[in-house]
Amino acid sequence: MSDFNIQVVPVTPFQQNCSLAWSKATMRGVVVDPGGDLPVIRGAVSRIGMTIDEIILTHGHIDHAGGAAELAAELGVKIVGPHEADRPLLERLELQARQYGMDDVRNVTPDRFLAEGETHEIAGETFQVFHCPGHSPGSVVLFSPVLRFAFMGDVLFQGSVGRTDLPGGSHEALIASIKTKLLPLGDDVAFLPGHGPASTLGEEKVSNPFLR
Numbered sequence: 783m784s785d786f787n788i789q790v791v792p793v794t795p796f797q798q799n800c801s802l803a804w805s806k807a808t809m810r811g812v813v814v815d816p817g818g819d820l821p822v823i824r825g826a827v828s829r830i831g832m833t834i835d836e837i838i839l840t841h842g843h844i845d846h847a848g849g850a851a852e853l854a855a856e857l858g859v860k861i862v863g864p865h866e867a868d869r870p871l872l873e874r875l876e877l878q879a880r881q882y883g884m885d886d887v888r889n890v891t892p893d894r895f896l897a898e899g900e901t902h903e904i905a906g907e908t909f910q911v912f913h914c915p916g917h918s919p920g921s922v923v924l925f926s927p928v929l930r931f932a933f934m935g936d937v938l939f940q941g942s943v944g945r946t947d948l949p950g951g952s953h954e955a956l957i958a959s960i961k962t963k964l965l966p967l968g969d970d971v972a973f974l975p976g977h978g979p980a981s982t983l984g985e986e987k988v989s990n991p992f993l994r
Contacts, residue, residue, distance in 0.1 A: 786907050786929060787811075788974065791826045793819035794884070796845040799976055801933070803905050804832040811905040814838045814933055815846040815976065816853050818884065823853065838904070839863040840935030841921040842871030843948070844878040844887060846976060851875075851888035860893035862902065864935075865913045868920025869895075871950070896922050909933075912963045916956020917944030925967060932973040938964065940981040943992045960993065 785806035793800045794817045802823075804811025810833045816823055827834060834857050839847050841864045854861050871878075872890040879887035896902065898913040902924065909924040917936045921944070925932040936944040938960055946953040969984025987993060 784907065784929060786905055786926075789826060789830065790974065791823055793817050793822060794845045794848065795882075797977060798845040799974060799978075801974060802826060802830060802832065804830065805905040808906065809833060810835050812836050812838050813853065815840055815935070816849040817845040818848045818887070820849045820853055820856075820886075823849070834859055837861045838902075838924070838933075839872075839890070839892065840923070840933060840976065841918040842868030842875075842890070843918060843936070844875055844882060844884065846935070847872060847890050848875060848879065848884060848887040851890045852886065861890060862894050863892060863896040864918075864922045865897060865915075865920035866895040867913075867915065867950075868918050871918060871920070895920075912959075914956075914959035914963060916946055916952050916954075916959050918948070919950040921959075923964060923973075925971070930968070930971050932964075932967070932971060934973040934975045936976040938973065938981075938986060938990075939975045939977060940979050940986070941990055943990070944976075957992065965993075 789802045791800045798817045801814045836859045875889045896911045900911040907926050909926050912923040914923050914937045971983045974980050
């Protein structure tokens with residue numbers, strides 16, 4: 783039985799699902815998408831008693847990446863992801879912050895981008911990387927074949943899909959990403975989206991109106 787654990791920490795006015803993932807055996811793990819509200823994230827990390835090894839970004843929008851640079855500098859850890867196609871978004875986070883009236887946001891330069899076909903270890907589990915453009919050019923989904931679980935970012939939600947009216951968005955590319963890369967992974971795969979409740983690929987395949 784896996785000792786992989788996840789706790790969701792909703793952050794920013796967008797109620798983005800920042801998540802902490804750690805191994806119960808080592809109490810070491812990662813922060814996925816620290817979009818902001820760093821005191822809230824720090825408090826959750828402290829209550830769990832875990833050590834953060836790195837920060838992972840699923841894409842470059844402010845509600846997912848806005849707190850990454852400050853948190854990485856504070857903890858002395860690296861930022862991994864998203865796909866390099868989101869580099870322009872990460873380089874304009876401070877501009878995005880001014881537009882949304884958000885403070886304490888820095889531009890992000892990841893230590894390593896992720897690419898289709900790679901694998902990346904998170905809290906002792908191996909995750910496959912899927913580049914799923916559409917919501918943003920560089921969105922990635924991280925999937926564990928063993929856990930049958932995926933960090934979805936804003937690609938797919940319970941009953942909906944990521945918005946595509948932002949710069950670099952494409953509804954056609956998004957739906958193609960979901961149908962050709964994600965749904966074939968299996969109906970039993972559970973996923974945590976960037977906003978809202980978790981779901982499964984099987985449930986979305988039969989009930990999500992955007993996938994019909």
